[in-house]
Amino acid sequence: GSAQGSGAMGGSASLIPRDLLGEYQELTFLSKQEILLAYKRFSELLPKEERENACSTRVPKSQILTLPELRANPFQQRICHVFSTSETEDDSMSFEDFLDMLSVFSDSATSDIKSYYAFRIFDFDNDGILDRKDLEQLVNCLTGQGEGSRLSSEEMEQLIQNILEESDIDKDGTINLAEFQHVVSRSPDF
Numbered sequence: 001g002s003a004q005g006s007g008a009m010g011g012s013a014s015l016i017p018r019d020l021l022g023e024y025q026e027l028t029f030l031s032k033q034e035i036l037l038a039y040k041r042f043s044e045l046l047p048k049e050e051r052e053n054a055c056s057t058r059v060p061k062s063q064i065l066t067l068p069e070l071r072a073n074p075f076q077q078r079i080c081h082v083f084s085t086s087e088t089e090d091d092s093m094s095f096e097d098f099l100d101m102l103s104v105f106s107d108s109a110t111s112d113i114k115s116y117y118a119f120r121i122f123d124f125d126n127d128g129i130l131d132r133k134d135l136e137q138l139v140n141c142l143t144g145q146g147e148g149s150r151l152s153s154e155e156m157e158q159l160i161q162n163i164l165e166e167s168d169i170d171k172d173g174t175i176n177l178a179e180f181q182h183v184v185s186r187s188p189d190f
Contacts, residue, residue: 015036015039016035016036016055017055020055021035021036024099027099027103028099028100028103028106029104029106029109029110029113030099030102030103030106030108034102034106035099038095038098038099038102039054041067042054042059042095042098045059045063045064045066045067046063054095055095056094057094057095058086058092058093058094059092059094059098060090060092061080061090061091061092061093064091064092064093064098065080069105074141074144075121075122075141077091078121078122078124079121082117082120082121083098083100083101083104084097085097104117111184112181114184115180115181115184115185116177116181118180118184119177119180119181122134122135122138122180124137124138128176128177129174129176130174130175130176130180131173132173132174135160135163135164135175136156136160139151139156139159163175167179167180167182167183
């Protein structure tokens with residue numbers, strides 16, 4: 001029967017090799033416990049027969065989006081995109097991508113790291129600056145796409161003006177990473 005298959009294999013097969021575990025602790029803001037838990041969560045996103053090789057298997061974006069942290073996140077698509085190292089640009093994640101993501105979202109991550117990734121997530125066209133189009137998409141993500149909650153174009157314009165006035169230090173009509181990090185450092189709850 002199937003009961004006998006879940007014996008000795010189950011426990012040990014899912015563990016990360018010790019040298020890798022040490023490396024992950026150095027490279028992330030996560031504790032050993034958190035890394036092991038992340039591994040368990042990641043392997044549970046895989047079909048049973050692939051779980052033993054979780055360290056070398058990519059999880060499709062559709063599975064990543066089922067995580068409770070992302071399910072309700074208006075930036076879920078962008079988050080997958082920014083943390084995915086997939087060469088085919090399908091936004092799938094390796095275990096290391098997954099760890100990076102959890103690390104940045106963890107309470108132990110520095111605000112510089114958090115704001116760097118927030119900047120990349122908000123940079124919808126990936127051109128290294130937040131321009132009006134990025135800001136518009138950002139606002140739409142935050143206010144939701146429903147008819148009732150969408151801003152009128154005047155309100156949107158006003159809001160983008162306000163954001164640029166607050167953030168665009170060199171007045172070039174866009175926000176670069178340094179400007180963004182400056183704003184974030186002034187408003188810690190960001």
